[in-house]
Amino acid sequence: MITYPVVEKFVSINGEGQKAGEIAAFIRMRGCNLACNYCDTSWANTKDCPCEFLSAEELITWLKEHSIENVTLTGGEPLLTEEIAPLIEALGTAGFSVEIETNGSVSLNTFDTLAHRPAFTMDYKCPDSGMENAMNTDNFSLLIPKDTVKFVVSSISDLDKARKICIQYKVAEHCPIFLSPVFGRIEPKEIVEYMIEHHWNEARLQLQMHKFIWPPEQRGV
Numbered sequence: 739m740i741t742y743p744v745v746e747k748f749v750s751i752n753g754e755g756q757k758a759g760e761i762a763a764f765i766r767m768r769g770c771n772l773a774c775n776y777c778d779t780s781w782a783n784t785k786d787c788p789c790e791f792l793s794a795e796e797l798i799t800w801l802k803e804h805s806i807e808n809v810t811l812t813g814g815e816p817l818l819t820e821e822i823a824p825l826i827e828a829l830g831t832a833g834f835s836v837e838i839e840t841n842g843s844v845s846l847n848t849f850d851t852l853a854h855r856p857a858f859t860m861d862y863k864c865p866d867s868g869m870e871n872a873m874n875t876d877n878f879s880l881l882i883p884k885d886t887v888k889f890v891v892s893s894i895s896d897l898d899k900a901r902k903i904c905i906q907y908k909v910a911e912h913c914p915i916f917l918s919p920v921f922g923r924i925e926p927k928e929i930v931e932y933m934i935e936h937h938w939n940e941a942r943l944q945l946q947m948h949k950f951i952w953p954p955e956q957r958g959v
């Protein structure tokens with residue numbers, strides 16, 4: 739039986755993405771191939787982080803107990819979890835609306851043709867994250883309107899790079915563009931001023947809602 743390394747699972751409101759504000763269940767997988775210098779879940783990225791090994795059936799039973807429709811697979815980097823495709827298919831077959839938070843380094847090629855194609859919220863890691871070299875820019879052409887490209891920015895120069903990438907890869911023709919501040923590093927106001935100054939009509943500011951509702955360091959929310 740296939741099992742998955744789940745470091746935490748919880749029900750909350752989605753604090754980010756196209757479904758921000760809707761209730762959702764979160765399943766966080768262990769391990770990541772990147773080390774963004776702002777990562778708010780770096781605790782989940784180590785090989786020895788305690789986790790539960792759960793099967794698709796066990797996860798679906800837990801989801802049904804909560805009568806939840808939206809499921810977000812996150813991490814860590816969920817798309818690097820071994821045998822993740824069968825879990826995505828099982829969740830889709832069971833009728834859940836599946837969103838995947840992914841870091842932009844993993845090819846979406848094998849996932850975008852799944853029978854139950856999930857919605858991808860794909861980061862493009864900006865220069866100040868330290869991880870831009872890992873980005874797989876071939877992914878942009880695979881994105882569709884239910885997906886999202888997210889730039890988590892630390893600075894005005896990150897915003898400049900985000901805008902350049904959006905123009906170069908015609909991101910707005912594929913899906914929505916979200917701009918989110920690295921929590922505490924740049925004032926949201928600066929992002930708004932930047933959007934106005936550059937007539938950036940396609941972009942949308944997003945604040946991580948859960949960090950305003952609960953203490954920003956709190957896990958499981």
Ligand SMILES: C[S@@+](CC[C@H](N)C(=O)[O-])C[C@H]1O[C@@H](n2cnc3c(N)ncnc32)[C@H](O)[C@@H]1O
Nearest residue numbers: 776777778779813814815839840841890920921
């Ligand atoms: C923890 S990551 C897990 C999924 C995947 N590894 C990724 O990077 O997309 C989920 C989301 O949280 C964002 N994030 C992590 N730390 C953050 C911070 N300090 N401030 C704002 N967003 C952050 C990431 O950029 C990503 O969009």
Ligand SMILES: Nc1nc2[nH]cc(C(=O)O)c2c(=O)[nH]1
Nearest residue numbers: 751752753754812839948959
């Ligand atoms: N409430 C809440 N919403 C979220 N949306 C994406 C999250 C993530 O960590 O990927 C997240 C999270 O950690 N909490």
Ligand code: SF4
Nearest residue numbers: 770773774777814841
């Ligand atoms: S890719 Fe995601 S989980 Fe990995 S270090 Fe970056 S923000 Fe954290």
Ligand SMILES: [Mg+2]
Nearest residue numbers: 778779812946
């Ligand atoms: Mg989070």
